Amino acid sequence: MKRIKIVSVVIALLLAAIISGCIVHEEVSPDEKADKNVLLIFSYHPEHPWVIEETRGVEDIFKGKGVETEKFYLDTKRKTSAEWKKKVSEDAVKKIAEFKPDLVIVFDDNACELVAMKYAGKTLPFVFCGMNGDPEDYGFPAENIAGVVERHHFEETIDLLKQLVPDVKKAAIITDNSSTSRRFVTRIEKTALPVEICEIYTTDDFDAWKAEVKELQSEVDAIGLFVYHTIKDPEKDREVSLPPEDVLNWTLKNSKLPEFAFFDFTVKGGALCGVTLSGYEQGKAAAEIAITILEGKEPADIPIQCPEKGNPIVNERRADELNITVPTDIIKEVEQIGSGDWEKG
Numbered sequence: 151m152k153r154i155k156i157v158s159v160v161i162a163l164l165l166a167a168i169i170s171g172c173i174v175h176e177e178v179s180p181d182e183k184a185d186k187n188v189l190l191i192f193s194y195h196p197e198h199p200w201v202i203e204e205t206r207g208v209e210d211i212f213k214g215k216g217v218e219t220e221k222f223y224l225d226t227k228r229k230t231s232a233e234w235k236k237k238v239s240e241d242a243v244k245k246i247a248e249f250k251p252d253l254v255i256v257f258d259d260n261a262c263e264l265v266a267m268k269y270a271g272k273t274l275p276f277v278f279c280g281m282n283g284d285p286e287d288y289g290f291p292a293e294n295i296a297g298v299v300e301r302h303h304f305e306e307t308i309d310l311l312k313q314l315v316p317d318v319k320k321a322a323i324i325t326d327n328s329s330t331s332r333r334f335v336t337r338i339e340k341t342a343l344p345v346e347i348c349e350i351y352t353t354d355d356f357d358a359w360k361a362e363v364k365e366l367q368s369e370v371d372a373i374g375l376f377v378y379h380t381i382k383d384p385e386k387d388r389e390v391s392l393p394p395e396d397v398l399n400w401t402l403k404n405s406k407l408p409e410f411a412f413f414d415f416t417v418k419g420g421a422l423c424g425v426t427l428s429g430y431e432q433g434k435a436a437a438e439i440a441i442t443i444l445e446g447k448e449p450a451d452i453p454i455q456c457p458e459k460g461n462p463i464v465n466e467r468r469a470d471e472l473n474i475t476v477p478t479d480i481i482k483e484v485e486q487i488g489s490g491d492w493e494k495g
Contacts, residue, residue: 187217187251188212188255189222189253190205190208190219190221190254191255192221193226193260193261193280194226195225196223199429200415207429210434210437222245224242224264229391230389239265253440262283263288270292272294275296276449277439278297279433281298282300282337292449292450296454297455298439304338304341304343304412305343307374310425311408314469314477315408319346324374324376325350326379328379335350338350356384377394379391381397398419410422414463418465420468426461428457
């Protein structure tokens with residue numbers, strides 16, 4: 151009984167630390183020497199699947215390197231108001247002053263905009279990753295800032311979709327109305343694709359999202375899902391976003407069209423297919439740059455990187471639901487998500 155009580159207290163304290171300050175502290179192991187301190191500033195919240203993978207990539211590179219980290223979460227997917235962004239960006243600046251890191255890694259566009267831009271041209275080195283926008287949008291690269299951009303595999307994803315569903319000629323893309331989505335829309339509108347994209351629909355209203363999905367059933371041959379993390383229920387709290395899995399699950403249950411996606415968590419969450427990006431690879435690349443800087447290289451001497459490899463994934467369970475046969479040659483070339491790898495809810 152005593153052991154159970156101790157464990158419960160520890161868990162409670164850890165949860166309290168995350169909730170109260172959006173901060174998580176990582177100690178190096180007793181066998182390691184904490185030569186350098188690195189602050190990790192995430193645009194989103196700890197449970198976001200992209201954040202989990204980014205974190206895993208960073209930790210795999212930092213392991214055994216004598217790096218002590220702390221994590222700070224801006225939480226700008228669940229809380230999207232201008233007031234929140236102003237407050238949490240100020241809190242991040244205070245955290246930098248308190249922690250006095252040797253280097254800061256910022257993850258995704260909001261952290262670049264809300265935090266890293268304030269330090270461009272200063273002495274504290276920064277590394278960014280997961281950037282959908284153009285570095286120039288934020289005044290990067292700067293003499294103290296290097297990093298990794300995120301570029302989606304538009305053509306490859308559509309090619310994979312057409313291998314599964316050759317008759318697809320018209321498609322629409324639906325996404326939330328976040329800053330991430332706006333940058334995505336700007337980029338995809340400039341891209342020539344092997345199908346007609348007749349509409350790119352953005353909204354943060356769940357009722358509008360539902361209506362659009364239902365309307366598209368008779369208008370297109372496939373639906374592209376980008377992100378759905380700032381969708382809000384007008385009958386509930388308009389300041390806090392719905393759990394993204396709720397939005398995805400509703401969409402899958404109420405659509406009979408094949409879906410294509412650009413993130414692995416969407417296909418693993420139930421969508422049909424995509425040549426997807428990996429948060430793990432983004433985090434890994436950022437940590438590798440950070441190590442190089444901590445070892446003495448100037449950020450200005452490091453070119454901006456863009457991991458080119460995409461991960462093709464097909465969700466077999468969704469294919470079965472849509473009566474789509476996955477060709478044998480595709481099975482050999484892609485990662486397959488089976489019936490036990492995801493839960494629709």
